[in-house]
Amino acid sequence: MLLAAAAPAGATEPAREFGEVVDYPLVFPVGGDATVGDRSGFWDGRSDGTHHAQDILAPKLTPVYAAATGTVVYVNYSRNPAALNPERCCTLIVAHDDGWESWYIHLNNDSPGTDDGLAWGIAPGILPGTRVEAGQVIGYVGDSGNCDTIEGCPPHLHFELRDPADVIVDAYQALWTAEQALRAAEGAAPACTPAGVAPLAYLLSGTGLLRRGDSGPAVYELQGFLKLRGFDPGPLDGTFSSATYQAVQTFQRRRGLDADGVVGPATRGAILSLTQQSRFARLVADGDALVQRERGPRVRELKRWLLLAGYDPLSIGPRFSAATTYAVQAFQQATPGLAVDGRADLATRLALARAIHLIWPGDCP
Ligand SMILES: [Zn+2]
Incomplete structure (x- = not known):
């Protein structure tokens, strides 16, 4: 079942089920040629239950964008800008202005060209409480967290979407729609790097x-x-x-x-x-x-x-x-x-x- 989402905050939201497919308006959260791939990901088994997310594969350091306008509420599961749990680097949670949340897991934690776990794959200035616009760079793709310990785990963004009642839904359809919109926009407006125009x-x-x-x-x-x-x-x-x-x-x-x-x-x-x-x-x-x-x-x-x-x-x-x-x-x-x-x-x-x-x-x- 597809549901129209993004009701204004405060409006009555329909009750959703875990894993329900929604068509929620998003900006595609990964740059470059990244693609949402096939839709199997949400129900994949994991040691602690189902995967309950979509994985978007991309090279390390590919930009990760805020999927919607809102406020960063957690950095590495900390709400405290002075205690950002560097040992749990690098994850972000953005609370959208309409009450939904997007989660960004396995952001980069490695110095370029290494697997050293010493880098900070969260964009400059992104802290708990930071306002972000849809499409703003908030971090970079990596293989941090449990991906680092799993043999052959490729760098990717693990993307979760939660509705205002904190129900984890399947973001596949929303991501697919966002990806189509992105590709259409690229086709309509090719890169613009005007060689003849001087800065200032x-x-x-x-x-x-x-x-x-x-x-x-x-x-x-x-x-x-x-x-x-x-x-x-x-x-x-x-x-x-x-x-x-x-x-x-x-x-x-x-x-x-x-x-x-x-x-x-x-x-x-x-x-x-x-x-x-x-x-x-x-x-x-x-x-x-x-x-x-x-x-x-x-x-x-x-x-x-x-x-x-x-x-x-x-x-x-x-x-x-x-x-x-x-x-x-x-x-x-x-x-x-x-x-x-x-x-x-x-x-x-x-x-x-x-x-x-x-x-x-x-x-x-
Ligand atoms: Zn994942």
Whole structure:
């Protein structure tokens, strides 16, 4: 039986049975080419009963997305942000705003290329109490927990879905629908990595004043730039909010400018001079790929971009480490149209610039 789900919180929900198949609206929770596979998984036997979940196979470090908008309630079964049970890394539970829950088990706990159990496969900033949007990166696929001790257990996401009465339902149909929607969207809107569009093109080419209340491409790029340089402009939504105003003022003070919170010629000039520094300019213009074992300021800048986009290279040093390669690969896997080779070529870097709001998405054909 299929049931329409997602009744608003507080409305009367039908009583469901353990293992009932539901068609609940989800974002497909795993990136890359991952697929829900066959539907047998829910009732598979396990030593402690039935499996009661769907397993989605994917390479280690493939991004895992929040299946619905809500709040992270448990990290490694802890509700306490100060005590995250690292020995039980890495699991997450998200409470959806409509009272349902999704569970994410076996997230990565290994340093790239190893099975050492020393890594933290939960995305930066994801803690008990963190609000997450559907589709936001919350972690990375791995083989932690009992998968680590089972011979031949491949990296995968173990995904459980619970209704507001805490009944575990079979998410197969919901995942299948979400996967179809994802593939259709990919077919309709192929990857967009506009080689001809320079980062901050709108922001730096404009001549007018940008101020509180303004909106549009230049403000969108301004917010991306501020965030990248460590100032908090609030939500990256292209609207010049009071948080954006305060971030502009802080930026102006640091650069010795009149801190009026208005972006005019002097502030544009300061932004331009920062983007002309080679670490930035060569990242967005040079044709050669950055690859593992390279070093230098361009690599450090690349790692800042990866971190801001939600792909943690584990350190922001000048060396293109194995962890950097994995972060680049994870980003490439999540971005249709990019070769998944761990090399930060120009197409990858421009796609990254789009991901961190340095390029207005409206420029995509
Ligand atoms: Zn499982």
